Every structure is written in structure tokens, then in C-alpha cells.
Amino acid sequence: MALLGKMGKAKGPIVVIDIGSRYVKAALFSRVKKELVLTAYALEKVPPDVILGKDIIDRQVLIDKIRDVYAKLGTDSTQAVVSIAGGEVKSKAMVIPYYKKKEKLAEAVDWKIKEELHVDPTEIVRDYEILGVSQIAESVDILVGTAKLSFIYDVLDIVRAAGLEPILVTTDLISLFRVIEALDLKNLPGDNVFLHMGYEVTLLIHIKDGQIQQMVEIPTGVKSYVDNLSRFFDLRVEEAEEVVLNGPTAAIEKSAFDDTMDSLHDRFLSPEKYVPALTEGSRKFNIYLSGGGSRLYGLESFIKSKYGVDIKYLDITTLFSIEEGVRDLKNNAPLLTIVVGSALHFYKKEHKVNLMPVEAGMEALPVVEEVSLLPHIVGALFVWLLILISIIALSLGTSRRISGLKKQIAQLQAEEIELQKKADEIRGFKQEIEDAKRKLDLIAQLQKGRTRYVQLLDEINRVIPSGCWLESLTRSGDVLNISGGAVSNMRISQFMSNLRRSPIVDSVSLLSIEVAGGQEERYANFQLSVKLK
Template sequence: MLKSESILALDIGASGIKLAEFVALKSGGLELVNYAVGSLGMDPQSEGDRSTYLVTTIRELLQDSGIRPGTVLISVSGQSVFSRFVKLPPVDKDKVYQIILYEAQQNVPFPIDEVVWDYQLIGGAGGEVDVMLAAIKADIIEQLSDTVESAGMRPDLIDVAPMALYNAVRYNYTDLPACTLLIDIGARSTDLIFIEAGRVFSRSVPVAGNAITQQIMQEFNLSFADAEQMKMAHAFVAFGGAYEGPKSETVDKVSKSVRSVMTRLHAEINRSINFYRSQQSGQQPQLVLLTGGTSVIPYTDTFLKEKLKVDVDYMNPFLNVAVSERIPAEQIGRHAHTLGQVVGLALRRELSCPIEINLMPPKVVQQKAFRKKQPLFVASAVVLFLVLTIWCGYFLKMTSLAQARLDRVKVVAAALESVESQLRSTEQQRNEIDEKIRTTLHLVDRRSQWLKVLDEINQCLPDGMWLQTIRPTVSSGSDAPTGATPPQDPSGEAAAPQGIRFIELNGAGYIDKVSSEAISKFRDKLRTMSLFDDQTEIRWQPAPGPDDVILEFRIIGVLKKPLEV
């Protein structure tokens, strides 16, 4: 099957990172061609700077997997993002954004200018519209984006992990029951995602794999690293009731610690289900799908099935997503439960997904727009370089011709030393040529002055306004406009005319596009330019008549430095 360019997806969790490379198949759909999973090697509860760990881990994954760095789609954990579901009454489409902005200001617990936020309209009950708000502190997401760039990759989209999972489920499962509960048990938190036809609701609870590690640390008085290793080696959900425990005392204690945390998690799940049904008018879940690194602890599915009284299964994000034959089935089987987020991210590139949240920082969005314009800038630079090269070549050629002529004159002068009158004539010719060269160079320099002045006037001129005349005035005390200070010499007396210091700008604009305020803004913008003085002022602006279609004005532009006449 024919394939297109690579799609890179990066899921950044509390304790680990998943990096995957997909390609879009020409026949439709996606194929996973490469992936890598890595641990950050730090306590997920640590509040320290994770940048160094992230950069190191991403670089190691790129090197070990052979994935080439490039543009990447990113998902961040649900716990690091403030999400809120708000109900809106039926309103006109042109008022939806204003209402959502108001709701965001009321619900986001930070000043709205200090966060990066986005929203998604989703289905609601009873004619209402549900809105999902997602917000994250701007400094946090900017630091994360800078960290990914430091590792050699360019962020193109930043999604929220629960919504990436939701998109992956919707793509892979087409026959879900009326209500499905997706449980993503991670290291630091567990995301609960309620899925109904046309609706979604999610919340994050702070009970997950790290709670088990903390319990083992207390039970055995171990460090985090040792407790984590013990969990990986011996953890399973202990059987309750009269079941006989394991013969190993260590395994027995670990399994009971796991069951204790799972019992707390079950309580949180029950509270979330009750909240969803009572406050969100949702249905009772009829199917539970498990995903996340902690979900594979043995007997987790059995425990939840027993407690929740519903069918429990593990989410498979590759039901409708192909896996390359180069990836061994055993390998993908070990990690499939952790790759749902990267599948959801890859779908964002090729398909229209039900939830499309993007928390890209404005700074990164601007950089992305600039990179798109770079080819145009390069082409402009090349054209400018060619023009300058041609001009320099012409100038050097003329200089060479002038020098050759001068040399001939010198030869003739040396040969005709005996004829004094002819020598004087030849020397006079040479001096005239030199003077013409100097005059030409001086004129070129003065010509550029006016180009700069006209360029600054053009930059300030708004749409719908034009200039009818531009009249320069030689600076002197007598012709200075009212309020303008004529140039002074060191003694304090008005200096003699030194060049053009005032430029009279007569212009007009259509009344329906240009107002008095626009003319004032034109004047104010001129004042901020490098060549114009703060004394630039509007000298004449008649009130338009009832039948007039244009508004005329006159501005006296005062230059900071007079131009040579």
C-alpha cells in the first residue's frame, strides 16, 4: 500500500513518555510504523523541574528507535489541565463565543490572560449545548513546548490526553453500548471518560499507580525507586474474603497494598458515576474499558468487574489502526494499553475528530506562522541579493572604466610634459571626472534620504487614505509652522536655513472609511517614526459638507534632522 509522510505523536505522562511514528495510508486510515516507550526516572509526585528529564528521555527515545526528529503532535496529562463542562442554553451562533468567553473567565481559576485555553462544543440533553473548557497556565505549557524544541522536535499541536483517548475510542469502536466508561489509570492520576452517543464527560481523580508505590514505601520503609521496582515485580490485586493469600509474605503485603489503593479508586469511580448521572444527566455505564500503565496490574479487570457489576475489557487502540509488520506482535501486545493517546493524536492530523482541543501557546503559533513564511523571505532575500550584486557589478565596471580613462590621461600627461598648456588641460579633465564621480555618489546618498522619508509616510498611511501633494519646505525661522521650533545654533539664535525640515502633506480619504480619529492616528504614528519629530501636527482639517464624500486634511511633518536641499 502506498504511504505518505510520517506523523509523529508524543504523549508526555507523569512518569513516562510514549513516542510513535505513523503514516497515513493512501487507501485510508493509519499505520503505526515505529514507537518507543521510556520512563522519566523520577517520582511523579515531585514538584521539581522536569525539563532536563524530558529532554534526555526524548533524545534517548529518538536515538534508540531511529525516529527522525520533526514536527510533532503532543498530549499532556489530564491532571495538568483544568477542564470544566459547562451547559449553555440555546443561543444564536454569533453569541456563542462571547458566552463561552464569559464562562471561561468565571470558571478558570486563573486570570484569563495568564492561561492558554480552548473549548469544544459537544452534545447536550434537553436542547442545551455542553461546552468543554480546557485551560493550562501559559508558563507551564510554554516551558513544555520549549523543552520539546530543545530535544530537537517542533510542536504542531498540543492536545489533552483524555480527549486524545476519546478520539481513539471513537475511531476504533463503532458498536459501543449506550454509555461506556474509559478508565485510564496512570502514575499520578486516573482519568475517567464517560462516552455516550454525541456526548463526552471526563474528570481526573488523584488515585493511581503512584499511590500504590507510596503505600509500598510506607509498608516496607523503602525509597521510591526500590518501591517502584517491588511493585513491578510482585504487584497484583489481592483476592478479598476467604481466599488464601500468597505464601510469600512480601508478595502478600504488596498485593494487599494494591487492593487497598484499588478500593480507594473504586470509591472515586463510584462517586464520579453518581455525579455524572445526577449532575450531567448521564446514563449508568454498561461497559468499562481499561487503559494506562497501572491498568495491567494482574486482576485489576477482575476486581473492577466484581465491584462495578459491569463488563470490563482492555482498550485496544489498534482495532482499526494498522501495525507495521516490522513491529513484533509480542512487543505491541505489551504496550498497546499505553498507546491510546498517540493513536488519538495521529488521528488529529489526518481526520476530523469529535474533540479537537489545541492548547498551543500563542508564541509557538506565531513561530509556526513565521516558519511557513520563511520560503517567501528567502526568495525575497535572494532577489535583493541579485539586485545588489548587479548594482555592485555595474558600479565596479564604471569605476574600472573611469580608472582606465584616468590611467590613459596620466600616460598622455607624462608623454606631453613638455607642453605645459596641454598638461593643464589634461589635469583639468581629470579633476572634472573626479568631481562628477563625487557628485554622483553624493546624489545617490541624498536620493536615499527621500526614499526613507516616503517609506515611513507610506508605512503610517491607513487603508482608504491617500496623499494628494507632498511639499517640502526649506527650514528657517520664518517659514516654521505654528508651534514648531526652528533649528537653533549653539548661541541660541535661530540658525540659517540648513535644508528641508518641514514637509506639507495634503491628503484625503473616503468619509465612510476615514474619520478624524484616523487622521489623528496617522499623525500620531508619524510622530513615532525614526525621521519625524513630535512636533508633527495637523494644520488644516475642514468639516465635510453634507454632500461631500471625501475628508481632506493637511499635516505639517517636522523632520528630526533637516534634509539637504
């Protein structure tokens, strides 16, 4: 509740909109004293192909859905906070030098954005807020949000067409960070990974000892699981959406389903794949989940088995009070994390990121007064005279120093030539040593690799079940790619299980499976990725 004590003067009520590819979420919030109050919330399911990723395909259907969800709130307030995400939107924590003047600070921010986000400042709207003093001397940590102007205007047009008036635009990643702050989780010791898993994308924030290390939007979500389960078990999309949360039906073999889900978890939801620092040594980290994907079947046991930690969930219901009449909040709370974070962002006391562009014609032009130029001209001439006298005095003193420095430079250049000769000789010796070491290493690797390949082929021949055959084996480092076929999915599942039990195998991932053959002789082609120990 720490963030609630830093709320600004705004009281609301305010409508908060989160436009997702599967649901449009809306909520009505207000502030009573220092407490956030939820008056109403609503969800509207978005038909398939209206939004792909964050690309809006059917504008009119989306406008109608926003109107519908707004009508369910039962309010006359039209002021809205909108949260955005997608490839045109970027959020990042940065370190910049600290300047007291806002103009200098803004210049430093623009330079940093261009350097790290690789965007053209003329094509974006950007805003930032200061998080605090940096660990780097005379610097500050800032939180930056940027979005392409064309994308912002497109979203604003849709929201306005639905009858709402946006007054603040933030990003999904910043809204998730606000929830982390409000739950007092930002300053936890060690590595902490926060994942908000939506239908098509997953938001990831990595914080170490109170410092944001990474904010990234991962292009995988619940839909990635649904698509793979539909192909593997020949399910309709609606059926796959049901089993991905609730587990296999009676028509699906549980062991095969469990192996498939473990493989998909490892493929789509392994934080170290997106935060390379987490792979260093035996580094431990905590995992916090939110979003609709936080309830995926088998996810808790997978995280426990692979990382040796228990999943923790972001409980947003502790961040606000609820008015009478608000129902089913417990079941839908994971879907409202970004909505609640956007409300916290709006009521934040200090300056906060707002990606609302400055509309043309909004600012009044200053009044121009006629001023006499003569006093300014006289003052300028006097200043130039002082500058000229200073330059003459300075040049007389520096000319003597330049003469002495030239002599020192000549001596240093002679010494540099001698040192360069010795350095060349040393480099020659080092090169000979490195060449000899490289040849010895190559001989050792060839000897080791020959034995390794024989052991690998022997082990594969031992574990492959009957009714399963191989078409190709390719190895790249510690990864072995296997292509083959089988008379049934069960044979593939048995092959994967045998491989996992092998002493030379670290993990097995199912890359693809396709049904082939005629009606009478159907078989399955598969591809596996095997990581060797």
C-alpha cells in the same frame, strides 16, 4: 474505525510525544488513504523525581530522554504532536448557546470557561471544538481544552530543546476521548466509565447515552499502590512495582496480600467516589480500562465482586495498521493509548482543539489605506436624524401606556400586602409543625442510637483477635474509625477479615500501618475505616 473515515488532508509522517512521570512514549504515524499507519514506537523510562505529578523537576534529564526516544523512531521528521496533563491543564465538555457568527460563539465559550473552570482568560491558552447539537434547545455541545500559558511555554521549550518542532498541543483527556470515539464506544446506552490509569494519575471520562457527563484527572495511580505496599510489606520500590502487577512472592502471605489489594482498589479505584451520580439507587455502569494500571493484580475480581460487571479493555491495536519491524506491541499497547489518541486527534478532519499559543510576530499587520471621512460623516448625521424622529414618536406612544401601568401597579401592590399577611400566618403554622416533628425525630434517633452503640461495641469485642488491641474508636455517621495495635500484620489481617464477615459491617479499608517498638518487641500500629450497614 468510524473516526478514521473522517480524517483530514494531513498525511504525515508525524511524531507523537506523551511525557509521563514514569515513561516518555513516542510513536511515528502516517496516513495512507483513510488508514492510520504505525511506523515505529519507543519507550524510555524516566528516573524517579524527574517528574512529580506533572511538575518537571529536572529539565535536562527530560530533554535527554525525549532525544533518546525520538532517536529510536529512526525518522528525519521533526514535526511533533504533544499531549499534556496536570493541574495547569483542564478539559471539559460544555453546553453553550449556538451563534452563526464565530465571534459571538467565541465570546460564549470564553464566558463559559470563566464561569465553570474559574480561570483568568488572560493567563491561559484555550481552544474548543463543536461536538454536535445539544439536547438543550438552540445550543451546542462543545469540547474545551485550556492550559496556563507559562506551563505551555515550558513544555514547548523542552520539546524544542530535544530537536522537535511542535505543531499541535492537545490534552491527555481529549486524546483518551478520541480513542473512545474511534472504537465506537461514545454512543453506547447507559452509564459508561472509562479509566486510563497511569503511574501517578488516572484519567476518568463518564459518558451517559452518548453525552459526556464528566472529564476529570484523579491524583492517584500505580504509584499510590506501590507506596502503600512498600510500607505494609516492607518492600523496596522495585519489588512493590513487581508484585502490584504479578501478585505476591513466596515471602508474602497471599491472603494478607489479597486483602490489602482489595482495600487499595476500593480506596483508589472506585468510580462512584469521583462520579457522585453513579451512587444513585442501584445504578449500573460499565467500566473500560487502559494504561499501565489496567493490569493491576486482583483488579478484575474486585470489580466483578463489587459492581457485578466484567472489566472491558480499550483495544487500540484495531485502530491502525502496523509496518514490518514493529515488535512487542501487544505487551506495550496499554501504555500507548494517549499516543494513539493524539495521532487520531491530529488527523481529525474537522476543527480540533489545539493549545499551541499564537507566537508574537507571527501574524502580518494589515495595510492601512487613506479614506475620505466626509461621506461617512454625512451618512452618520442622516442616521442620527432618523433615530431622533423615531425616539420622539415612540415616547408619545409609551407615555400613555405608562400612565395605565401605574394604576395597575398600585392595585397589585395593595393585593400583595394582603397576600403577604396571609403568607406570614401560614409560615408561622408550618414552623410550629416542623419544630414538633424535629423534636419527635430527635427522641427516636436518641433511642435508636443508644441500642446501636451497645450492639456495635459488643460486635467489636466479639471479632477482635488475641494479640490485637484498640486505642481509639470514633464514629461519624455510618463510618467508624478504629486505631490500635497488633503483635503482627497477620493479626491485623485477621481482624479485618472478621470485621468483613460481621453482619453489621459493609466494608473495611486499611488507612495506614506503621511498625513500632524496639528490636526485640516490635509491633504494628494501624488505622482502619469501617463502613457500617
